[in-house]
Every structure is written in structure tokens, then in C-alpha cells.
Amino acid sequence: MTRPSDFAVSDNPRVQAQLDRLGALSVPQGRIGLDTIRALLDRLGNPQRHLPPVFHVAGTNGKGSTCAFLRAALEVAGRTVHVFTSPHLVRFNERIRVAGTLIEDAMLAELLAEVLDAAEAAGIAASFFEVSTAAAFLAFTRVPADACVIEVGLGGRFDATNVIEAPAVCGIASLGIDHEAFLLAAEKGVPDDPLTRIAFEKAGIAKPGVPLVTLGYTSAMDQALDKRAKLAGAPHIQHGRDWFVEAGAENFIYRDTKGALTLPVPAMPGAHQIINAGLAIAMLRHQSALAVPDAALAEAMHRAHWPARLQRLHEGPLTALLPPDTPCWLDGGHNPDAGQALARHFGRTGANIHLVIGMLANKAPAALLEPLRQRLASVTVVPVSGHACHDLPAFEEGPSIPRPEAAADVAEALQRLTVDPASGDIVLIAGSLYLAGVVLGENGELPD
Incomplete structure (x- = not known):
């Protein structure tokens, strides 16, 4: 049976009933903006305003791995962590991790039904991802936890997760050309260069007074990020300027103004995982909501994993x-x-x-x-x-x-x-x- 691109099949009848409703949703051609997700969340009591400290991560590649490093470090430090990521690989449940555990079928079915019913009752034409985001936020307000790690779905500026008003810290991973139909759509007042436009869109997650931690990119991209951060009133913490990583065979060195750390090379394969780990470390060290000991950062290098990435x-x-x-x-x-x-x-x-x-x-x-x-x-x-x-x-x-x-x-x-x-x-x-x-x-x- 052909399914919509983000769909999943469950062996739980109650979950499957809601996934069938979810898979039938469509987005009006050309609709952008946050008005729909805000209207939906308003009907649900605005759960996004009652989340534990949020670690918000955007990027083209590496954002999922960065989320994995964040989660591992926080959990090693004794914190309970909610996680929202996308897409799922096999089961929809993978998108929503509640206090360290994949959401159970009973809770998932109830939350999806609640969100879909609210949207239908109000005549809100929400998308698959908007409903998923709202369900995750509801779950995260109903089960206690110390932190939320939330991955941007697509872009940043108009992503449904960008209704989060005061995260603890924001991060941007590797940037490249992807989802051109959405992220490079013609619009006045945006950069013409494709990669600079991508940086512009991702930096849309910047919030007043919230550190925006990024990698280093091209000069034009870095300037776009600096400009967006300044307009938002967000301190811009950039790799190669404010924090650094130096790779070795068995260890790597992370360094910023707070000092240097020697850490084991991540267990996740690929030299690029060192920079993803560095981004997570920089995010943790430049936020003040939750303290994470250096020992937890080191142990996280062994524990973090992310399926289907090498x-x-x-x-x-x-x-x-x-x-x-x-x-x-x-x-x-x-x-x-x-x-x-x-x-x-x-x-x-x-x-x-x-x-x-x-x-x-x-x-x-x-x-x-x-x-x-x-x-x-x-x-x-x-x-x-x-x-x-x-x-x-x-x-x-x-x-x-x-x-x-x-x-x-x-x-x-x-x-x-x-x-x-x-x-x-x-x-x-x-x-x-x-x-x-x-x-x-x-x-x-x-x-x-």
C-alpha cells in the first residue's frame, strides 16, 4: 500500500486509526508561516509555553547527531530528557521520546486524537508535521522532565517548532542545499545566493538573549548568520571564532573561552561526528539553564548513537x-x-x-x-x-x-x-x- 512520504504503519489498532487520519492531511500549495501551528497550539492551551528548558537544533545535515550528543550528555549528567526529532525510520513513535523512552502506543494514540480533533473542530488545516509537533509538545508538558531536545523539521524560520519562545540555547549544524522548493522559494528581502539563503532560513530560530551556536561556513553565510543574530538580539557563538575543535586519532580537543577539554573520539562513525559533538558541547557550555559536568561530556561521546547515519x-x-x-x-x-x-x-x-x-x-x-x-x-x-x-x-x-x-x-x-x-x-x-x-x-x- 502506498503511503504519504512521512507515514508509518502501527500494529496497534488505536495508533493506526490516528495515523490514517494523520496521513490524510495535506498542506495548501504554497502555504508558509507559523499562523496555523500557533492557532492549533492556542486551541490546546499553548503547551509550547510550558516546556522544560529547550535545546533547539537546526541544520541540513548533522542536526540529528547533535541532538543525540545533547541527549546523551544531559542523561549522563542525571537529567531526564524529552526529545522530538524527524523523520522516523520504522515507527512513528521514534519521533517523540518522553523522559528518555519512546512514547508508548496508548499515549501516542490519545495525543494524536486530541490534536486532530482540536484541529477539525476549529477548522484548522494543519499539516502532518504541525500535528506531530503539537502532539509532542503536549506530551512534554504532561510528563515531567528536566530538558527538551527539539530538532527543527525543515528550514527554521517557518518550521513548526519555531513557536518556541525562549529556548535555553539554539544551534545550527552543517548547512547545504536541500529542500530547494521550500527553502529557496522566491521571496523579497532574502539573500539571492542559495547557500546564504539557507543560512538565513536556518538562523530564523534565533531568539532575543538566547545564545545561537553555529559552525563556521562561507564568509557570506557567516555574515548572514551574524546579521540575523544581531537583529534577533541573540549572541552568536561561532566555530572557528568563539569555539574550536582539533581532531586526533583517539581523542579530540574542544576549546572555548571557558577552557579546553580533551575528549574521546565519538563512537558514532565518521570524522564529521567530531564537529557535531563539538556543536553539542558548545551549546551546553553556552547555556545557563542546566549544568553539565565535563565528565558527562566525555561519557556522552561513547553513549550517543543515531540510527541510519553510518x-x-x-x-x-x-x-x-x-x-x-x-x-x-x-x-x-x-x-x-x-x-x-x-x-x-x-x-x-x-x-x-x-x-x-x-x-x-x-x-x-x-x-x-x-x-x-x-x-x-x-x-x-x-x-x-x-x-x-x-x-x-x-x-x-x-x-x-x-x-x-x-x-x-x-x-x-x-x-x-x-x-x-x-x-x-x-x-x-x-x-x-x-x-x-x-x-x-x-x-x-x-x-x-
């Missing part, structure tokens, strides 16, 4: 289709920034990559193929079930790579691969978080 798959029904001891990696990356991160990681290993790829029709295959092409041993194209996606010809038109082949699904693709792990061959399944969700489900690795 995840090594365990033994399961899918990996059993490969020769024994074949490393099989999963990544939901689908844009040029993600492609570069994958190329840097596997470039260091010298691996020969057998790529199994599925990409939505609104993404560019070259985003992954171009950065990885020098390491590709084979390319197998699979569909992304339930979604409009690229077929084989779209992958044949790009950069010079081994001739792509098509398979009906990931299982067939893995069965057909000729892989020699003794020669350094690895398998990488990538191109879509929706594909990653299917893979995790079929390999028995449900995110918890």
Missing part, C-alpha cells in the same frame, strides 16, 4: 545474504553534504564500495555518486517502496561509475553482489532515510 548493520536476515564477515553499512544521506561525508569516511578506509542505492525523485543521484565514484566497485539501484523515486536511467546519466544494475529490492540486490571482504570490499546501502527505515525493519534492527 550505521554498521548487525547480523540479521538481510546481512545473512552476504558472504560471512562482509561489512554492511547503512546511511540515509541523500544530498551533496552527506555524499562528501561518506566519501571522507570511506576514503580513509580504502574500501571498495558496493553501493545499493535508492533515492527519491526530488533528489539528485550525483549527490552521492560523484563523491563516491572513485571507490565504487558496483552500483545497484533499488526502489524506495511507497515513494516516487529514481529508476535505473537516472543513475546512468551521471558521473563515470561502474555500470549500474537494477534490483527489485534490497534483498535481491544483496543476493546478487559479488563481494570479497578479504579484499577490502564493503557494502553501503544509502540514498534515502525511507529506504533506511525499510532496511532496519527487514534486518530486525528497530530503533529504540
